[in-house]
Every structure is written in structure tokens, then in C-alpha cells.
Amino acid sequence: MALSVELIRADVADVLGEDPADIPVDENLVDYGLDSVRIMSLIERWRREHDIAATFVDLAEQPAIEAWVKILGASA
């Protein structure tokens, strides 16, 4: 299954321990508790389940869902 905005959002919310509805797509996720360990666990999950190629640095550079959608080539 390809990654979608909603899937990214759900997975992000999961590692942050928050409700997906509380995670905006256009804001800096660091303010919501995103850190390097959580990014790495997301990458691990997405490599396993979606075979993504993006690296830690790619995602950490622009820690927002909107930006990740482009990097990960997810469907809107």
C-alpha cells in the first residue's frame, strides 16, 4: 500500500502518543515532540511497510508532514 497523507499523519501521531486530529500537516513537528529517535522509528516502519528510500537527514531537515509528502512521494 502506498503512503498517503493520512497514513503519515496517523503514524506520526502514533509515535508521538497523540490523536491524529491534533497533528497539523503544515507545522514543525518538533513542537509536537518529534525527535531523532522517533524519526528513525518512522523510517524503519516505512521502509518495512512501504519500501521508502528517504534517509534520516531527508526527513529531519524538514520536519513537517507537508514536506514529507513530497519527499516520500505519497499520494495526497
Next chain:
Amino acid sequence: MRLTAAQSGMWFAQALDPGSPAQNTAECLEIHGPVDPSLFARTLRQVVSEADALRVRIIEGADGPQQLEVVEPTLPLKVRDLRAASDPDAEARAWMREDLATPFDLAAGPLFAHALFRVGDERWLWYQRVHHIVMDGFGYSLLARRTAEVYTALAAGEEPGESPFGRLADLVAEDTAYRASETYETDRRFWDGAFADRPDAPNLAGRTALPSRTFHRRSARLSPEATARLRESASSMRATWPEVLVAAQALYVSRATGSAEVVLGLPMMGRMGSVALRVPGMVMNVLPLRLTVTPQATFAELTRQVVLGIRAARRHQRYRYEDIRRDLGLLGEGRSLVGPLVNVMPFDYGLTFAGARTEAHNLSAGPVDDLTVNVYDRADGSGLRIDYDGNPALYEPDELGAHQARFMELLERIAETEPHTPLAEHTIARHAELTLVVDEFNATAHPVPPTTLIGPIEGQTVRTPDATALVFGDQDLTYAELNARANRLAHHLVEIGVHPGALAAVAVPRSLDLVITLLAVLKAGGAYLPLDPDYPADRLAYMLQDAGPACVIADRADRVPASGVPLVALDSLDTTPYGTYDPPRALTPHHPAYVIYTSGSTGRPKGVVVPHAAIDNRLRWMQAEYELAPGDRVLQKTPSGFDVSVWEFFWALRVGATLVVAEPGGHKDPAYLARVIREQDVTVCHFVPSMLQVFLSEPAAAGCKGLRHVFCSGEALPRETVREFGRVLDGVPLHNLYGPTEAAVDVTYHPCATDATGPVPIGKPVWNTRLYVLDAALQPCPPGVQGELYLAGTQLAAEYLGRPELTAARFVADPYGPPGTRMYRTGDLARWTEHGEIEYLGRTDHQVKLRGLRIELGEIEAELAADAAVGAASVLVREDRPGDQRLVGYVTPSDTGSVPDPEELRARLAGTLPDYMVPGAILVLDDFPLSPNGKLDRRALPAPSFEGSGDGGRVPSGHREETLTRLFAEILGVPQLGVDDAFFDLGGTSLLAARLVSRVRDTLGAELTIGTLFQAQTPAALAAHLDADHSEADHALDVLLPLRAGGDRTPLFAFHPAGGMSWCYSGLLSRLDPGQPVYGLQARGLHGEGELPSTMEEMAAEYVEALRAVRPHGPYRLLGWSVGGVLAHTVAVLLQEAGEEVELLALLDAYPSDQWRDAAVPEEADALGALLRMAGYDRTDELTREDVLATLQREGSALAGLPDRTLTAVLDIVVNNARLMREHDHRPFEGDALFFTAAAPRAEDWLTREAWAPYVSGSISNHDVDCLHPELTQPRRLDEVCAVLAARLKELDHA
């Protein structure tokens, strides 16, 4: 290019100790496979060329440090084949250790080094060392990854891909933009608010230290199973494993320090959303995380606190750690912002070099201030690696290992425990430690017969009726006589209602009758309640009313205040009608034996009810331990209201020995005690430690060698007293005992070794007694960790008389004993030693905190007592004005005959203790006031007086005046001063001035120099100065330095010594009349510009011009120390030749040029020594300018605040002056000279003031000061100099 803020932090840290290798970071990558060294070198050259952030050197520019790119550095790479070595790995490790101890030269660069070792046919070690100022942990991972990538490509004959690295310029630009942004302000406010109360940051060592040049490391691994469980547990709490580790560390620190509040430091990579993600450079930051750890909270709740705390901190993570510390003013006080650091490095490389797998090993993660817990997650499934790095100044390797082992076991238990379990379930002690402290140390079970306090005495009477039982002065009684008299009185007491379970109060001064009465009460079956006749009447009345005894027995009727209680007055009682046989009574070991009142920390005194079984156990243990025998004589000198008296009264009588009763009041008189001990052949006695100190200083004490046992209890026994005991009473055993009234006198014992060091333990538990040192969760503390002391066993008191609630609060269920048993909460802080002894550490409820800082008064007292002139010392926190708490020290002189000097003592303490632990005042007393019990009576210690104008002065107007007034008072250690009180008049020294300037800088953020303080010496003047923003003006280095410009007297001009600076004369101000103006004359080259004078005459002529600017015509008053004396003389001659009058020429240990002519000219090395002496330090091993500057900075010298060019100028001036001194020709001065000789023997024994005779026409009146030349301007010496000088000035004023 300038440094980023992150780099600046590192730069300052290095500048504090330029020769230190502590900023070295290093890593070793183990490569399992073939490596081509030349290909590897090529790889490194390429990676280095790509990483411009790595390739810099750092110089000090005019606007601070700058980094310069080094375009084509030579690659520092060492390649060695170690396969021939017996242990190639060990050889490589040794080389790395040595390399790691080599500091980088920041200005020279390069700031990295590589080595490649072949340690096996297919195994290589790649070592790299990088200065922390250019690289952090994440940067290392970028470098290593790129190196592997390039090597792999080259090995395959391919071109490596384009460099992935960002540029250093991007980092600097991003940093600059941040510091100008609104976010920066928001972040600053966030941290200001979060730490506004400036919390303590508890650490495991319990104290702080300057960073060392190296660190101790202990490595450990958490098993893969436990690691996996921790991960699962973390995800069940919606947390990450690093957050769980932080929570676990917080739990450990909280318990190990006994503090609910902890502050951990979290190193952060600081690169989220930043260009820095691609820059191998120094970006990381340390953020403080405040946590509250309570036993009731669950581990899941603590973890949640961690998650939310980190989340909040992360939003403001770019604000620098160093800046938070500065904003809070912690920098100036040398306080830490955080305790241990938890440094989690989740970046596993998992790299391959042309297919060869690798393992990374960190060797140094940078400087260790306190303790850093480094955690590495290795992807190879081997679990977490957890390194404990400790500052060697704070942790021995074993201590570090013990903390680590406990933490690892705690992690294992946390991994196995349901996270919603309260933290109280967790102990930090290891399983083996629990067994040790709960069971093995407390293996005290010993069978005792069910007897009472009195039974064995009656038994002894039957055995030795004719032995002497009691001696008082020239009276004595045999056992039979004593028994008969006690029995007669006992029968009377039975008649008036004394029976088992009833109380009888006893108000009889020390005498035969006192002992008879106590025995009589016990014989009647009653419990005695001692009423010390020395107590105030209302306290006695309160005790009678509170206890409600069946009767009160007094030697005469007016001994006690009138109460409803039936009175037995012994002087009017005839007991002859009563029988002399033991009265029958239904007494059991559970009945009360005595009730002693103790003053509670809060409110009214309370009666402690001690049953027979408790005190009987205590006396049986004592007999077994110390074996008192007939022929022994025990001195009874402790007042009966103090429970130590209980064993004194009854022990001897149970075993056929003799009790010698001291005169009333005699317990306070050391000469009397020494006499009684000698004359009455006393073999056993007791002292409260402070009374023991007094006793030992009594010359006759040395004659008391007949003593077999001396016991101490009641207060902490200082080690120094034990040593003194060994000197005075060599060979006499001294025992330290401890116990509250609530546990039958004593529960621990320790034989004192007079040659031991460290705190004197209170020792091991006595028979049938268990001791627990428990933390806030009532979990046992492992050895070495402090907690509250709890007592359990036979000796516990039954209750507080008539106070069931208080009893229930202090005597609680014993969770470690058999069901139904109780333990008593002492309120004492203690810890176990490894050998099963307890060390007493103070009171939980009297913990001293001053300005938020925890203070161990004992530590200050020990420092004071270490001074040879001090006999005994006591320090306390006084609050003589509400809200104004200050530390005050009290000392008594030692028997060396020298009198302690408060100023010197303060200087001594300032040298070894943090500022906040140096008492604002130290008072010298002849003797310490003692309470009726012989304990130090703290309330009777006098309040110090300070001379600030205090309330009388004008009230501060405005924030700055208010703040400055407070800071002045704080630094000067005076309770209060007025806005018009001058700093130097109140005893300010240049060292204190440096502190004040630093505090003002930290508090008001105002740039200020010491020179400003000379010009504006009062809070009001300084405030006005700051308001006018004159802060750039700095007259401190001008030729004419107005030390005190105001005043109506003829000014005194003081000429600089060899170094060219006149700050050393600031000490004159407080010692001369406030109306006496004082100007310093200083070398013109201090600003580091212009030529230095080529003759002494030229210099003097310039000073004449300078002083005429403020005083155009005479009379003149001139003074000079050292070279300054020669200058003063030369100036005096010039003035006289110009027709002016010179009315004072004062020479402070100065000698004319003739005497110096043939002496060798000093070289720079000597000049460096001179510079150190100017700052008041003796030279140790400083060899270079850098060494000297480092020493000055480390010691917080005022001189260290000077720009480098000034310090350099001073060195040049010293050398120049030495030359001019030797070339000068004196002409005669017409008049008298006042001379001060530094009279201690010196190396230059040819110097003599007689050499002035040809150049002074009048008399030379000399005053010897017992010190060396450099000490002449130190406070105590200046006192002597100024006594003479001030008198002379006064004469001149009235002439």
C-alpha cells in the same frame, strides 16, 4: 569567520585551562577485513577537503575568537602495523590513550588527528581525535559514513558521489540569524521562567568541582533481553527507550541524593530542521530537564513527565546551555545548572568499508564536569552499551562503578516491573547490598534474661555488701549502706503511692542523696522523672504539670515551683522508722524505668518513656563490650536530665564497681574534672564532644592517664578532637556512641582510632538493635548513600508520655522486622560505610540552606579548625534581622598561643570553599558557651556587629541602587549598608572587588571594570555611573588613579611597585581617615601603548606633572612600596628642587638603587613571578605567560579580568623598572623619612635601610613588620603599617 554560539561555549571552556586535553573527543572504528592504507589516506584527504567545518584553526582577533579556514592541511595520519606486538590491541589502545592526552593548539590547527593500526591480518583500527570545538557526536557519524562511502567507491575503482556536506558558513549564518530573531528572545524568556527559582541541581557526589583534564570511565552492557523489554515497555507508554532511560536515571539520582527535585542535563544534537543536519561540525547543546520524583508516582507517570519535559525543552533547544547559566547568574557563583548528563547516542553506523563490517567505539565524548551517562544503541543486537564517565575530582573509579552497577540493576528491575507500579516499589540498592544493609550489618540478636534496671543492683548488693558503692567528696557508702538507705526511702514512697507504672519526679542536685533517691524510686517500682535543678522554674513547672507524677522528691521544699504534686522534702523527712529490706513490687521489664524530657524541634518538650527491658539491654551490652569490674570507678558528672546519666548512675552498681559523684556544677569545670579524675582514681567517664575539647585544652587533663574508657556522645565527634585526645591521653581508649533518648541512651558504638582520617563513624548497632538508613520511599540506601536513620529493636522507648499522635508519627511499623515491630524515625541523616558502620551526617530538619544553597556547616567548621591558631570552631546561620540569614563563624584560640585572625581565616576559607560557604563574619571567643547539659549553647553565641551605616543611611532609590546595595552587602558580608557607604571603607579588598564586579555583571548585565569601582565606590555613585553609561571609561590603568578623590585633608600620593599598577594601595582606604584623599600613580605603559620611560628621572618627572594636575602646590605627602619607594624619593627630590614642600615621605620596604646596582636583572620568568605576587599568589609551577594567565583566571584574580595586552605590558614594565632601578643615581632629600621594614628573613640579606642615609638628610624612623616583602600590602600587615601611618598623617593635619 566568527564562531557559532555553540563553538564559543567550547572556546571559553578551553580558555579556562588552555593546556587541557579535556576538549578532545575521540572514536575508534574497528574494521573487520582488508584495508589498503594508501587508499585510506586518499579517502581521508578527500573527506577532510569536503568538511570545511573540520578544517579550521581558531585565533583570537580584536573582536574575539575567529575561525580561519585552512585550505590544504597536511593530513595528520599515522599508520602502523602492530601485528608483531604481543598484544596488538593493547598496544594500539595505549597509543590512543596517550594521544588523547595531547591538547590541540587551537591557533595552529589542524584540530583533528587520525591513525590507522593493523592489529590482525584482517582487522584494522581507525582512530580519530577531534577537538570538540569543531565536531560533535552527530558530526562524527556524518564523517564516518562519508569515509566509508568514499573508501568503498575508491576500492571499487569508482568515483565517489558528490560531497553530501553542507558548509560551515551556513552554520554560522544560521546561528547569526537565530541570535537576531524573535525566537531567540522567546527562548530566553522560556528558560528564564522555567528556572526563575534557580533550583539546586543535586549530583551523586554531593559537591561540585572544576572540570578535570581527564575522566574515569566504566563501561557496561544491558542484556539484549532487558533492552528489548525496555523498548516494549517504552512503546507501551508511548515513549522512546531514551526517555525511559532518562526517567530511570532521574529515579536513581533522586534516591541517591535524597532530593525529590532533580535536574538532568540532556545533550541534544540540535539539528532538527536545520542545515546543520548535513554539516559535520559542533552544533550540539545541553538542555536542563527538571523533574520531580515522588515515591507515590508510578514509573509511567515519571516517564510521561520526561516526555513532556523534553518536548517543552525541545521547542527552545537552540538557546545555549551556557547562556541559560549566565542569565540565571549561576556562572558567577560557580553553580551547576544540571546534575548528571544523560547522553543518548542512537546513531549506530553499521558501516562497511568495501564490504568489511565495522564496529564503532567511542573513546571520549568531551569534557566531564560531573557525571555523564553515555548510552549507545548498537544495531548488532548486543543490547545497550552504557558508559559512566566521571570527573576524577568528584568520583573514584570504584564509586563510579558502584553507581553504574546499581543503575544497571535498577534498569533490569524496571524492565521487569509493570510501569504503573509506584516508584516506592523500587530500591536503588542492588540485591546483594540489600542483604548486607538490612541483615548482615544488623546481625545483633543476643539473648538477655528478662531483668530490670534495679534487679541486678540488688543482686550485686548481696554479693559485695562491703564494697564501696558511692563516693561524693569525702563521703562514701558501701553497697549495704546504700541499699539500706534507698530501701527506707523506697518504703516511704510506696506508702505515698509510688508503684510500677507510676512516676516520681526527682529534683535533687548531685549528691549521695540523688543516687539514693533514684534507687528508691526504682525499688518502689516507679519510674523516675529527673528535674534538673538548673532548669528554669517554668520549664520545671511545665514538666510536673505534663507528666503528673505521684510525687516530687526534692532535697528541700523550695527546690521546685509549687504545684499540686505531693512533695517529699528530704531535709525534713525521717526515714528511720522504715525497714531496710528490699520492698516487694510487681515490676516487669515492660514497666517504665524513667521518663526524660527532650526538647522537640517544634513546640513543647516531650517526655520519653523508657521501659526497663530497653535500658537493661543497653547496660548488659555495655558490660559485655567494656567489662567493668570491681575496682573500676565511674565518674557521675552528667546532669540527670540528660540520658547519658542513666548508664553513669547504674552501670557501676550492677557489677560491684564504684560510682564517683562529681560536685554540682563540676561538669563544666575542666580543672575540677581533671582533679577529681586523678584524685579519685576514676577509670571511666563520659564527655560531650564540645566539653571534651574544652577538657583536653586543660593542662591537667594530661595527668588523667588512669582512665580505662572515655565515652563520647550527644554531638557529632570531630576528627580533630579525636586526634587531640590521642595527643593528650595517648593510650586511653575513646569510644564514640550515638543514640537518641528514644532508644535507651545509645544504639551504636565505635572505638576511635586516633590515627584514622575522615568523619568519625557513630559505629555499629548494639545488641538486639537494628539500624536502617532509608530513602524517601523507605527503601534501604546502599552503603555510601545518605538517607534518614531509623532504629528498631529492644531499646526503643515505649512512647511519648501522653502524646499518642506524636508517638504514632515517630514510632512507625518496621517493614524489615518481624510483624508488629516498630522502628523509630530519628530525623538524623546518615549513611553506611562498607564495613557496616554508620556515619552521622547531620539533621534532616535543621538542614541549612542559604540563598537556596545547601550548606554543610561541619565542612566549614573543619576548615576553620584546620588552622593552627584555632582550637575549636562552630559555624551557624544567624538571622539577627528578619529575613537576613547569614553565616557566622565562631572560633576559640588553640593552645599554640597565637590568636586567630578573622580576616586571615576568611581568606583561607575563600581558598578552599565556595564563596557562599565563607562566613560573613568570624568571631574569636575565649570559650564557647555551654548549656546545662554541657552541649554547645548556640543561642548564647554573640551576634556579630558590622559597621555599615545600615538603617541610618539614605534608602536606595531605584532598581539599580537597590540591587547594588544588596550586592555590596552580600560581597562584603555585612547585613545591610547604606547607598552612600564606600566599598573600600567597609573592608573591601581587590579580590572582593573582582567578585563584586562579576556579580554586578551577572545581575545587572552591566559592563563594569574594577577601575570603575575605584571611582564610584558607593552603591549610589556606582548606580549613577551605570545610569550615565560611563562604563567604557576606565581610569584603572591611567597614570593617576583616584583611589579616593574626596576629602579635605592633604592628599596622599602612592607610587606603584615594579608591576606599574597601584591597585595594591586600595587597602589603605579603609584604614586611613575617610577624609584622607589617596591617589595612586601608575606606569604610563599599562594600556600597552607608547614607549616605556628610559630613566627613573624621566618617569618621576612625568609623575610630578600628573600629581600637580590635582595638587598644583605643596605640601605633598608621598608613599611608595618597593620600586614605588624609590620613585617616591625621586619625586620628592624633584618637588623640593622646584621649591615645593614635601611633608611626608613614607617608604615601604624600599631600597635605594645603590643596593641593586650589582644584582642580576630579572628575566621574563622573574617578571611572571612578580605578576603572580601582585595578585597575591605564590608561584607554583607556572612557567609561561599562558600558565600565569591561566592561574590568574582560575583563581578569579582581579588581574585576570584585564585585557591580555595589559598583562603583557605589566611584564614589560617589570623588566624595564628593574633596569631603571639599577641605573638610577639618587640625590639627597631634605627631611625625615618614615620607613617600614618587612622584617622576616629574606634571600636578599644585603638589603638595608641604612643605605638611604646619604640620600635622606633627616632621620629615618623605622617600624618592623613581621612579614616578607610581598606580604606587606596584605590586610593584616596593612593594619600595622596604617596604625603608624595614620598617626603620622594626623600629626601633620594638626601641625
